[in-house]
Amino acid sequence: xxxxxxxxxxxxxRIGRAAFPPSQPLIMGIVNRTPDSFFxxxxxxDEPAAMARVDQVIAEGADIVDVGGIxxxxxxxxxxxEEIRRTAGFIGAVRSRYPDVVISVDxxxxxxxxxxxxxxxxxxxxxxxxxxxxxxxxxxxFGVGLVCAHAGRQRPRTRPFRVAYADVMxxxxxxxxxxxxxxxxxxxxxxxxxxxxxxxxxxNTWHSLEVTRRLAEMTETGWPVLVSLSNKDFxxxxxxxPPEQRLPGTLAATSVCAWLGARxxxxxxxxxxxxxxxxxxxxxxDRPPARAVRGLA
Amino acid sequence: MITSAALCPAPPLLARELTGADPVVPALRRACLxxxxxxxxxxxxxxxxxxxxxxxxxxxxxxxxxxxxxxxSLRTAQPMPASAPAxxxxxxxxxxxxxxxxxxxxxxxxxxxxxxxxxxxxxxxxARLAGASARVAVLVMADGTARRGLKAPxxxxxxxxxxxxxxERAVRAGDLTALLTLDPVLAQELMATGRxxxxxxxxxxxxxxxxxxxxxxxDPFGVAYLVASLQAGG
Numbered sequence: 001x002x003x004x005x006x007x008x009x010x011x012x013x014r015i016g017r018a019a020f021p022p023s024q025p026l027i028m029g030i031v032n033r034t035p036d037s038f039f040x041x042x043x044x045x046d047e048p049a050a051m052a053r054v055d056q057v058i059a060e061g062a063d064i065v066d067v068g069g070i071x072x073x074x075x076x077x078x079x080x081x082e083e084i085r086r087t088a089g090f091i092g093a094v095r096s097r098y099p100d101v102v103i104s105v106d107x108x109x110x111x112x113x114x115x116x117x118x119x120x121x122x123x124x125x126x127x128x129x130x131x132x133x134x135x136x137x138x139x140x141x142f143g144v145g146l147v148c149a150h151a152g153r154q155r156p157r158t159r160p161f162r163v164a165y166a167d168v169m170x171x172x173x174x175x176x177x178x179x180x181x182x183x184x185x186x187x188x189x190x191x192x193x194x195x196x197x198x199x200x201x202x203x204n205t206w207h208s209l210e211v212t213r214r215l216a217e218m219t220e221t222g223w224p225v226l227v228s229l230s231n232k233d234f235x236x237x238x239x240x241x242p243p244e245q246r247l248p249g250t251l252a253a254t255s256v257c258a259w260l261g262a263r264x265x266x267x268x269x270x271x272x273x274x275x276x277x278x279x280x281x282x283x284x285x286d287r288p289p290a291r292a293v294r295g296l297a
Numbered sequence: 298m299i300t301s302a303a304l305c306p307a308p309p310l311l312a313r314e315l316t317g318a319d320p321v322v323p324a325l326r327r328a329c330l331x332x333x334x335x336x337x338x339x340x341x342x343x344x345x346x347x348x349x350x351x352x353x354x355x356x357x358x359x360x361x362x363x364x365x366x367x368x369x370s371l372r373t374a375q376p377m378p379a380s381a382p383a384x385x386x387x388x389x390x391x392x393x394x395x396x397x398x399x400x401x402x403x404x405x406x407x408x409x410x411x412x413x414x415x416x417x418x419x420x421x422x423x424a425r426l427a428g429a430s431a432r433v434a435v436l437v438m439a440d441g442t443a444r445r446g447l448k449a450p451x452x453x454x455x456x457x458x459x460x461x462x463x464x465e466r467a468v469r470a471g472d473l474t475a476l477l478t479l480d481p482v483l484a485q486e487l488m489a490t491g492r493x494x495x496x497x498x499x500x501x502x503x504x505x506x507x508x509x510x511x512x513x514x515x516d517p518f519g520v521a522y523l524v525a526s527l528q529a530g531g
Contacts, residue, residue, distance in 0.1 A: 074452035161443055161450035161488065162309055164366030164387070206315070206368035213370075240319070 001090075003075030005177055008222025013263065015064065015145045016102045016122035022224075023286035026260060027156045028064040028104060028125075028266040029057025032228065033086040037071045037242050039231045039268055047090060054094050056139040058101060058235030060270035066125055067116075068106030072201070074157045075183055080111040088115040095120030104145075108156050110134035112141055117142040125266075127198050127228065128156040130179045147194045148179035152202020158200050168207045171212045172197045173221070180223055194264060196226040199253075200233050208234035213252055226264035227257045230273075251276045259284065299427040299529050300341055300434055302330040304468060305395065306491070306522040307348060307388035307438035309367045328513035328524040333399040333436060335510075335526045341434035343404045344396060345426040347497045348388025348438040349490050350409035353422070357383040358405045362390025385409075388438035388494075395522075396436070410493045412485075413519050416477045419493050423500025437498045439491025441521025442484075449519020451488045460487055461521040464495065465514055468525050471506040473499040489521075498527075505529050 010022035020026060029172065031053050035045045040252075044050040054065055065066045069086030070078045081234055091103055104123035105116035108131050117138060124139050126132075129151035141148040150172040165171050176195040184190050195218060199208040218225045235249035236242065247269055254265055254273055258280035267273035281287035310316050311326060319324070337344065363384035365372040385393065389407045396405060408426065410419060427433050441461040444451035460483065467475040476499040484492035513524035 075447075159450045159452070161389070164309075165369075168369055204309075204367060205317075206370060210369040211501060237317070237356075 005173075005221065008123065010219065010222055010224065010261065010263070011044065012191055013194070013224045014189065018101070018102060020063075020263070022261075022263065023281070025262070025281055026063040026264045027061060027270055027274050027277065028066045028226070028264055029054075029060070029062030029270045030266060031057065031065055031067050031270050032042060032071075033067060033069045033090055034071050036075055036262045037068075038073060047093070050090060051097070057183045057270045061274035064102040064104050064123065064264070066104040066106050066266060067094070067121075069112070070107070070157070072157065074159065080109055083107065083112045084115040086171070087112060088119045091116050091121050092119035108132055108135065110138045113138040117144055120160070123147070125226075127151065127196070127201060129153065129198065130182075130199070131156050136179075136183045136186050136188055139192075141181065143189060143192075145192035145194060146183050146188050147196050148176050148183060149196040149198040149201065150175045151198050154202040160204060163202055163204060165207065168203065168210050169217050172211060173217060176218070177221060177223070193223060194226050195221070195223040196228060197283065199227065199229055203234070205234040205237040208232070209238065209257060212256055215257050215260040215262060224264065226263045226266065227254070227262045228266040229253045229257065230266060230268045247272060255280050275291065298431060298433060299503075299505070300339060300432050301336055301529060302435040302437065302507065302527040303336040303497055304437050304439065304495075304498065304523060304525040305329040305332055305392070305485065306520075306524070308363075308439045308440065308520060308522070309387060311391050312362065312364055312394070314364060314371055314424070315368055315420070322517065325513055325515075325522055325524070330398055332524050332526050335396040335402075335434060336434045337396070337399055337401045337403075340432065341403065342432045343406065343407060343430035344401060344434045344436060345406045345429065346389055346392035346436045346438065347408050347410060347423075347426070348384035348386060348392060349412050349493055349494050350388065351411060352409060353411045353414055353418070354409055355408040356385045356389055356409065358407055359383065360385030360389060360393060360407050362387070362394050366431055376526075378482070389518050392436050392438045410497055412490060413481070414493050415481065416479070416496045419496030420477060420500030423497040424503055427501040427503060428455055433501075435495045435498065435501045439494030439498075441489050441516075441523060443488035443490075443492060443512070443520040445516045445521060446519040450517075454487055456483065456486050457487050457521070460489060461516075461523075464521075465511070465523060468508050468523065468527070469511055471505070471509050471527070473502045474504065502527070502529065
């Protein structure tokens, strides 16, 4: 990877044994091994329920299963041992059941990342902006993928408090590109590195809307872009709706990001998200309709 | 010589534009405006606006509020002053806007105080401001803790409620000297960004025990907002 940060074309993205072209948007299905996440709390806290959830998201069309053991919001302390207990064994079980599915672990800690990789994870999804620098070294050691996110230099599990940016997208670009370049320098394969603006993380609603509006500035860098929009507060505040009523707003944001070239969509509602990104993909001309006979018979 | 003071919080959402279609905190904005109207009612010849920011310094008195760091899309929506505006830190910009809204057109000073300034330096700054003219009114933009509940920006810290209660007691009683003993480390841990501002206020009052009126005291989002008017006797 050169240091030049000018526009670059999107290339092949490798995760696990798979390789995905820019024309193929990916859905990352969320599986929370937590009792207290903000959306449907505790739904998949039990392992059988979590495995049923994995079955469901794969059946609904998820390309990636994202397993997390800690909610983003502040709350009861979850130490590394407990986080590993919640995620690593379960990742091993998913790997046994689905030898070819792409498995991601949602963590910022290198200890958890290492345990997850040993259990079969393909991707380290760090939403907290590289708080633990050794996570990139774990990605390099195992040859797995790494998400380089912007959290506005907030510590993990903290809420934004009066955050202000001279230019939020400039800050997002500066931080995520620096993390990506550092990841390359420690040996993470460049075609396994992904960038993420991290909506809501270190951002107020105005900032998340701005980042959505200007997402093309991220996709033009050539790095594959992940967006994590699902039922988040910026949707809730924009539409004045509680978490369980944020699906239409989530899908609207999903469609804008898909149009602007995002490639991975982290989602709770996989069926609906899959339909939206496939539809936008067809509008972009990246994907043919499933079946076209109208006016053609 | 200080004649009166007003205490207002300085959250970004005090700016009506930032809360979207919903005014969210109309009572808080009204209380702040009432406090500033009372502040200028008896004709000060100087209003000093004090706010906590990254450094201790004076700012151009015609400095303006800049909301674009909080809402980039509002950048073009803001009316541009005829001359090039000097953007000032948020608390000072909010205070300046309150003075504008209250119709104050007299002399003003905008003074920031660094959030790590020790109490003695804060008090000295307050004393200097109070002595800057014959009839000085001081508007202090300062916030309480931000850790008053599970949904608060800083999550729950049980020490927040008693901390804010002591600040409220001191202000209500006119016992501003007590504010000088607030622990800066604890204030920082509780995200009470206003600590230095309260201590400037204590220094400005310099032992005078003002009559206080509390106009607002609540924490709708887990951050303590206190609005008060203080009359320095006589």
